[in-house]
Amino acid sequence: MNVFIFLTQAFNGLSLFTILLLMSLGLAVVFGLMGVINMAHGELMTLGAYTTYLTARFFGQFLQGWMDYYLLIAIPLAFVVCFAAGYGLERGFVRFFYRRPLDTLLATWGLSLILQQTYRSVFGAQEVSVPLAPWLAGAWQPMPGLDLPINRIFIVGLTLVVAFLVYLLFFRTRVGLRARAVTQHRAMSSAVGINTGQVDATVFALGAGLAGIAGAVFTMIGSTNPGTGQAYVVDAFVVVVFGGVASLVGTVASSFTIAQFQTVLEYVTSNTMAKVAVLALVVFALYIRPSGLFSPKTRS
Template sequence: MTLDTFLTQVFNGLSLFTVLALMAIGLAIVFGLMGVINMAHGELMALGAYMTYLTSLVFARYLPSLMGAYFLVGIVVAFVVTGAVGFVLERSMIRFLYHRPLDTMLATWGLSLVLQQLYRQLFGPIDVSVPTVSWLQGAWNPTPGIAIPLSRIFIIGLTLAVALAVYLFLFRSRWGLRIRSVMQNRAMAGAAGINTERVDAVTFAVGCGLAGIAGSALTMLASTGPVTGQQYIVDTFIVVVFGGVESLVGTFLSAFSIGQLQSMFELVLSGSMAKAAILLLVIVALYFRPNGLFALKVRR
């Protein structure tokens, strides 16, 4: 294996890491705080991708001179729309299913099927794609044998920026203080005057909004279809469990590790065998660390 091939695979692993991290951070917040197994998280990612697609259509038709800015606007639109949908879902369905994990899993799985069919009706069964803005076209060539697309470099930067924003939200804001209080000890947080139901709703909305940003980033890597979310939801749950349900740092490192391992395994194995090998490694690791590699101590 040449150095150029190795570096290319490392960068491919980073590309996979970006989508997994954006998906898994939102899922880890929801799962870690409320214990909600949201099987519709992938469809919310697809919703974010479709919102970016609609934004590109609006700019192409009504604001063609500003087409270079549509992707930045699409990211914001994806976050706001998926966050709003998540808030409505929590208030109308999820809040009635707390402490019933099996019912929650089945309900959100049914919701994912409904959303898939809705996407087929609204956008058609064929995958759609968005145009790459002019300032993200082309590639960076660190060596003559390596070409790194500028769009993927931007997505890596976007992932780091989102991770920093989530950190500041959770550890440098009053809402973050409330969320961490509920995560550590829900009963004591409620006794201290924190509205735990409102915290649940806001947290679920933020987690869904992060899935929307992941979907927006995905449009720069692949096309979007009704079942796009199902292609990532299993890997996302593996990332969250492997890193530790309540640990955002663990989730971030887990996404990086799994992305790199899958990219390297694909050099010598097929795609399906690479996934199987990663799953085997995760099972072995969880045997020795059942709460994940970076699990936090919390009161339940």
């Protein structure tokens, strides 16, 4: 493997890292706060992708002069749509299964099947894609022999901005302070006047919104079908557990490690063997550190 191939694979790993991180951030905050294993999280990503697809079609039919910039509207719109969908799901469905992990797992898995069939009924089983904006086409050549796609550079930059905003939300605002308080001690937080139900709904909706952004980003590198989200939800759960539940830093580090490791192994071996090797690495690491790479410190 020469240096150009190595750099290309490393950059491809960054592309996978962005999808995993956006998916895993949403799972990390929901799983860490409420202990909910949301198997329908992948379908929320798919909803974000279909929102982007519908936005592209709307611009293509009614705002053709602004078609080059539809993505700047589609990404925030995907977040808003998935945020609203997540809030509705938490208030109307998920909150009835708190403190019942197995029931939550089965219920959200059934919900994911319902959503997949809904997408098939509305959009069809075939894959759909969106046009790439001209300003995202082409590649940047930092040195001869190394071409980095501009759309993937944009995705990496967008992901870093989103991760930074999530950090500011949880560590620099009162909303984040309440969420961290509920995560550490729910009963005490309720005793001091925090509306834990409202915190649960808001954080669950935020996780859904982040999945929507992941779906919008995914349309820039691949086509969308009703099962798109399921291809990433298991990997996202592995990232969350490997990095440490309720640890945003651990989620970022775990996403980067797994993405780079899997990308390099896919080039050397195959996609299946790469996933097996990554899973073996995670199992071995959890055997040594059962709480993940960045487990929260607690008093014994």
